[in-house]
Amino acid sequence: xxxxxxxxLQDYLLEHYHQSRTEEGLFMKLVEEVGEVxxxxxxxxxxxxxxxxxxxxxxxxxxxxxxxxxxxxxINRINLTKTIFEKDKTAAIKYQHERDLxxxxxxxxxxxxxxxxxxxxxxxxxxxxxxGKW
Numbered sequence: 001x002x003x004x005x006x007x008x009l010q011d012y013l014l015e016h017y018h019q020s021r022t023e024e025g026l027f028m029k030l031v032e033e034v035g036e037v038x039x040x041x042x043x044x045x046x047x048x049x050x051x052x053x054x055x056x057x058x059x060x061x062x063x064x065x066x067x068x069x070x071x072x073x074x075i076n077r078i079n080l081t082k083t084i085f086e087k088d089k090t091a092a093i094k095y096q097h098e099r100d101l102x103x104x105x106x107x108x109x110x111x112x113x114x115x116x117x118x119x120x121x122x123x124x125x126x127x128x129x130x131x132g133k134w
Contacts, residue, residue, distance in 0.1 A: 006070065006080040013067070014074040023072055030068035037061040 017026070040058045043051025073080045085102055092100035 006084070009070050010074040010080060013071040017071050017075055021071070021075065023075060026068050026072045026075065030065065030072065033061060033064040033068055037065060 037058070039048060039051050040053070040061055042048035043053045044058075070080065088101040091097070
């Protein structure tokens with residue numbers, strides 16, 4: 001099985017849905033699929049009986065959620081890859097993660113937190129130099 005990028009999936013789904021679905025219709029399908037994920041999870045936790053409890057079923061429902069999410073982005077010409085990187089970078093800074101997605105993919109050992117601390121030290125030293133305290 002080949003790896004799939006968001007761009008490839010968006011291009012495929014745009015071709016598939018460009019005339020046949022509205023964003024409202026795709027959103028309704030997305031909500032329906034999220035509900036089906038909830039059913040599987042509720043079955044696993046014992047809150048709901050008669051639900052197929054398997055990773056295979058959960059995987060299928062999660063795939064449906066991704067399908068309709070990416071289709072909605074595709075028909076609205078949203079670049080999900082770019083948006084995911086931007087959103088992750090913001091979250092990594094806000095929540096002080098060790099590294100962001102881009103750093104993870106590059107395999108860098110530098111962390112956002114270490115970069116921040118280094119910048120802070122440099123700024124403190126610049127201030128000391130300007131004040132003649134160095």
